[in-house]
Amino acid sequence: MYVNDIISGACQPNNEPKILKENASTAWVDANNVLGATASHFAMDIAIKKAQETGVGWVTVKGSNHNGIAGFWAKKAADKGLIGMAFTNTSPLLAPTRSKKAALGTNPLSVVAPASKGESFYLDMATTAVAVGKIEMQCRKGEPLPLGWAQGPDGKITQDAELAFKTSCLMPLGGGENTSGYKGFGLSAVVDIFSGILSGSNYGHHIRSWSHTGSGGPANLGHCFVAVNPGSFAPGFEDRMAESIQHWRQLEPTDPNLPVMAPGDKEKEAAKETDANGTVSYVKQQIESSAELAKRLKVKPMVVKFN
Amino acid sequence: MYVNDIISGACQPNNEPKILKENASTAWVDANNVLGATASHFAMDIAIKKAQETGVGWVTVKGSNHNGIAGFWAKKAADKGLIGMAFTNTSPLLAPTRSKKAALGTNPLSVVAPASKGESFYLDMATTAVAVGKIEMQCRKGEPLPLGWAQGPDGKITQDAELAFKTSCLMPLGGGENTSGYKGFGLSAVVDIFSGILSGSNYGHHIRSWSHTGSGGPANLGHCFVAVNPGSFAPGFEDRMAESIQHWRQLEPTDPNLPVMAPGDKEKEAAKETDANGTVSYVKQQIESSAELAKRLKVKPMVVKFN
Numbered sequence: 001m002y003v004n005d006i007i008s009g010a011c012q013p014n015n016e017p018k019i020l021k022e023n024a025s026t027a028w029v030d031a032n033n034v035l036g037a038t039a040s041h042f043a044m045d046i047a048i049k050k051a052q053e054t055g056v057g058w059v060t061v062k063g064s065n066h067n068g069i070a071g072f073w074a075k076k077a078a079d080k081g082l083i084g085m086a087f088t089n090t091s092p093l094l095a096p097t098r099s100k101k102a103a104l105g106t107n108p109l110s111v112v113a114p115a116s117k118g119e120s121f122y123l124d125m126a127t128t129a130v131a132v133g134k135i136e137m138q139c140r141k142g143e144p145l146p147l148g149w150a151q152g153p154d155g156k157i158t159q160d161a162e163l164a165f166k167t168s169c170l171m172p173l174g175g176g177e178n179t180s181g182y183k184g185f186g187l188s189a190v191v192d193i194f195s196g197i198l199s200g201s202n203y204g205h206h207i208r209s210w211s212h213t214g215s216g217g218p219a220n221l222g223h224c225f226v227a228v229n230p231g232s233f234a235p236g237f238e239d240r241m242a243e244s245i246q247h248w249r250q251l252e253p254t255d256p257n258l259p260v261m262a263p264g265d266k267e268k269e270a271a272k273e274t275d276a277n278g279t280v281s282y283v284k285q286q287i288e289s290s291a292e293l294a295k296r297l298k299v300k301p302m303v304v305k306f307n
Numbered sequence: 308m309y310v311n312d313i314i315s316g317a318c319q320p321n322n323e324p325k326i327l328k329e330n331a332s333t334a335w336v337d338a339n340n341v342l343g344a345t346a347s348h349f350a351m352d353i354a355i356k357k358a359q360e361t362g363v364g365w366v367t368v369k370g371s372n373h374n375g376i377a378g379f380w381a382k383k384a385a386d387k388g389l390i391g392m393a394f395t396n397t398s399p400l401l402a403p404t405r406s407k408k409a410a411l412g413t414n415p416l417s418v419v420a421p422a423s424k425g426e427s428f429y430l431d432m433a434t435t436a437v438a439v440g441k442i443e444m445q446c447r448k449g450e451p452l453p454l455g456w457a458q459g460p461d462g463k464i465t466q467d468a469e470l471a472f473k474t475s476c477l478m479p480l481g482g483g484e485n486t487s488g489y490k491g492f493g494l495s496a497v498v499d500i501f502s503g504i505l506s507g508s509n510y511g512h513h514i515r516s517w518s519h520t521g522s523g524g525p526a527n528l529g530h531c532f533v534a535v536n537p538g539s540f541a542p543g544f545e546d547r548m549a550e551s552i553q554h555w556r557q558l559e560p561t562d563p564n565l566p567v568m569a570p571g572d573k574e575k576e577a578a579k580e581t582d583a584n585g586t587v588s589y590v591k592q593q594i595e596s597s598a599e600l601a602k603r604l605k606v607k608p609m610v611v612k613f614n
Contacts, residue, residue: 025332026362026539055333056363060540083500098567099558111497113504121500123493129486146485147454155561173481173490177565178453179436183480186430186570187494189551190418193390193428197420197548200541204551232333233367234507241504244496244511251406254462260405263493 010218011065017042025054029061033218036067044076044225051082051227061223062201070110071124077227078112078120085226086110089195089203091210094128095169097182100155102169103205106131107191115241122264127188128170135165148175196222279305317525318372324349332361336368340525343374351383351532358389358534368530369508377417378431384534385419385427392533393417396502398517401435402476404489407462409476410512413438414498422548429571434495435477442472455482503529586612
């Protein structure tokens with residue numbers, strides 16, 4: 001999808017992002033339609049610098065594109081001893097509570113905080129109950145959806161995975177109204193306020209839908225990056241953070257086979273596995289489509305090691 | 308409960324909050340065990356001033372007490388044209404995903420943003436699926452709980468309102484693991500990081516339980532107040548905010564009798580009613596207990612207008 005956007009001219013990877021307005025703790029950035037990752041490195045580096053100087057850095061970006069894993073950007077700040085936050089708006093997929101149709105994106109948010117004892121707090125979450133990928137997985141497994149993941153075309157909760165995948169109308173975190181789905185709607189809106197409404201990018205229902213066809217013109221997505229220096233507050237932040245994380249893990253589990261995990265534990269386990277394997281694991285279909293893409297673009301294909 | 312804490316000496320309302328550490332955009336405040344509302348006015352005023360100077364103000368508070376409605380503090384900043392945020396940690400009631408017992412509070416967060424056309428964005432939410440009050444209401448109505456609100460003493464989801472009320476172990480926003488309750492757990496943890504872990508107050512499982520007995524010693528709660536100046540970013544924030552709010556309201560509803568609401572619409576309707584009545588409405592039991600309290604404290608009782 002990135003490549004299609006570049007080929008169609010919807011994304012201009014060779015442009016340069018630039019600062020439009022700056023204050024002691026803030027910057028407003030125009031990504032100039034570069035890749036989301038380029039803009040995000042640029043903007044988070046500014047947030048980090050400002051947090052080191054004033055205690056907080058708050059940077060918003062307009063004119064950007066899909067920027068990958070929210071947690072990656074938040075972690076950039078945490079690697080410097082700061083609390084990092086990343087927000088981005090995305091194409092409409094989330095139906096506000098009571099609405100038949102989508103008006104906001106999966107709008108992820110991430111908060112990553114440093115901790116002592118080799119720990120860190122790592123939260124990276126869509127503000128929908130689940131991402132579309134999880135519905136696709138239920139389709140493949142031929143299993144129904146849990147209540148509260150997605151709506152059918154009539155706006156009602158559906159457990160039909162195929163129908164949900166076709167409708168592409170996700171419910172906010174919390175699911176239906178009686179389980180407080182309006183809170184997830186509110187959080188998705190907050191992500192849009194920080195990313196889109198503050199930055200002057202496209203926002204909410206104004207964002208194009210994104211597809212493999214590469215049509216729809218520039219995305220003009222908005223992001224927001226925040227860094228906060230724990231050193232500006234009570235000493236010992238990293239120790240208290242580590243103590244919390246370790247406390248959660250040792251809580252008595254409801255099911256003895258399912259230990260309590262701290263936010264990020266699952267991701268860290270996967271990272272360890274990847275490090276041990278010396279490579280990211282892909283399913284066959286992904287390897288094939290990557291090889292095809294390399295051929296189409298006349299670039300060196302990804303080196304594949306079969307297990 | 309406030310009065311009991313004052314009588315027992317757990318809260319010292321005549322102390323003065325003070326700034327312990329300050330940076331261009333941050334302040335670390337010791338509430339000195341005053342009422343939460345006193346500390347919150349003090350701290351949010353600092354956040355507002357810093358946001359006007361540097362674009363962002365980020366203030367954390369330790370040594371505080373229950374500070375009432377989170378949205379009230381966030382709105383203080385929005386009334387000055389800023390985006391206001393308020394966070395506080397609370398006594399343990401939320402069971403992390405897979406845990407049999409509580410380890411975090413209902414930990415509310417609030418984001419309030421100014422908008423043109425008489426609008427504003429107002430989100431004030433606990434990071435549990437629901438607050439304890441909602442379970443109490445189901446008890447009174449004799450109705451079962453929706454799935455995902457609360458756990459029984461065995462750690463499993465319960466729909467038994469009486470059992471849930473007695474157990475007092477709430478599920479995070481999102482409910483069980485298969486509906487992404489770990490996201491609500493993560494959000495509750497973020498509120499604790501901002502409020503407690505940053506400020507050096509009590510945090511997570513270290514916070515006392517709070518009861519009408521007034522026992523348990525000082526609460527030493529933590530809060531966090533943030534103000535962000537939209538004027539530091541793209542011009543026209545208030546118009547885009549208003550357009551979003553109005554767009555959500557006119558979305559086609561799934562049930563024609565249940566129109567889509569923007570975050571805060573319900574609260575604004577209640578406020579209008581209160582203004583029209585010239586008074587807050589109380590149930591009989593509340594009026595009686597207030598009269599009893601006035602008698603016990605030898606203060607003038609609340610003036611009551613019966614309808």
